[in-house]
Amino acid sequence: MFVYLKKLFAMILTVLLVLLITFVTFEIIPGNPALSRLGVDAQESQYEALSAELGLDDPLGIRLSRWLKGLFTGDLGISMRYSVPVSELILDRLPVTISLAVMALALIILIGIPLGIVSAKYGERLPGVMITLISQIGMAIPSFWSGIILIYIFGILLRWVSPGGYVPWSEDAYGAFKSLILPAIAIALPSIASVIRYTRNSVMDQMKNDYVRLAMSKGMNLNSVLLRHVLKNALIPIITVLGMITANILGGSIVIEQVFTLPGVGRLLINAITTRDLPLVQGMVLYIAFIVVIINFFIDVIYTVIDPRIRLGQRD
Helix, strand or coil: HHHHHHHHHHHHHHHHHHHHHHHHHHHCCCHHHHHHCCCCCHHHHHHHHHHHCCCCCHHHHHHHHHHHHHHHCCCEEEECCCCCEEEHHHHHHHHHHHHHHHHHHHHHHHHHHHHHHHHHHCCCCCCHHHHHHHHHHHHHHHHHHHHHHHHHHHHHHHCCCCCCCCCCCCCCCHHHHHHHHHHHHHHHHHHHHHHHHHHHHHHHHHCCCCCHHHHHHHCCCCCHHHHHHHHCHHHHHHHHHHHHHHHHCCCCHHHHHCCCCCHHHHHHHHHHHHHHHHHHHHHHHHHHHHHHHHHHHHHHHHHHHCCCCCCCCCCC
């Protein structure tokens, strides 16, 4: 129990430090949020009135303490640009990002891990070499370029799917799937290549151990050894990279959401930064930091389930 409490304290401290750094950074960066909201044609009196209304004239310490107080009461503030609660904005964009993450992760796991096992099984023979070559190409191609190619082929030439925009699941489930499948593929392609590489290396390292030779000497075929013994012991680095990919997608696939004009948290973050919407930026940073520390915590827990010899928070 003490280990879990220690980990929880570290998570909270990490989030608070990230928020503090973000707050101070936006105070140092030149620019005026009131100017971003009103534009250059507004009068000086309008700037002053809006600055007073938003509390921008208050000292730094007061603004920080006011925001932290609101944080612990569940109030993330009001967006300067949208004039609605920050929490409402984030919750409104979450279904898009979560749906995109689920679809992309499904593709990554269902394709990346099996191909990585096959690549390790065949090693330097032709199938293994071909899979390794394809994965290296996949890692070298940026996701935004894959997205543009997918839009051109399937959205413009073949017209199988809409080249941009988003259809809510509540309105049309099939339309939502069609609007998300291409960005999910674009996100998944380089991640599939990474998972193939990690899976291949981890499985090949495990195949050098004595228990593999012992199982083979008892008459088990290679496929059974790979699936029943090797894969379980090779999961630690695979789970690590999957956790990193999950945090990256849930944190907002900024480039892909821009390419496919998806109203997810990634685009929301870009809009918040470009307009110096400090409450929204702080809310988004809180969300991303929370996602990262929570996923890292669950990865540690999964480690202990796979291998009880690993203590929570201690990785090899």
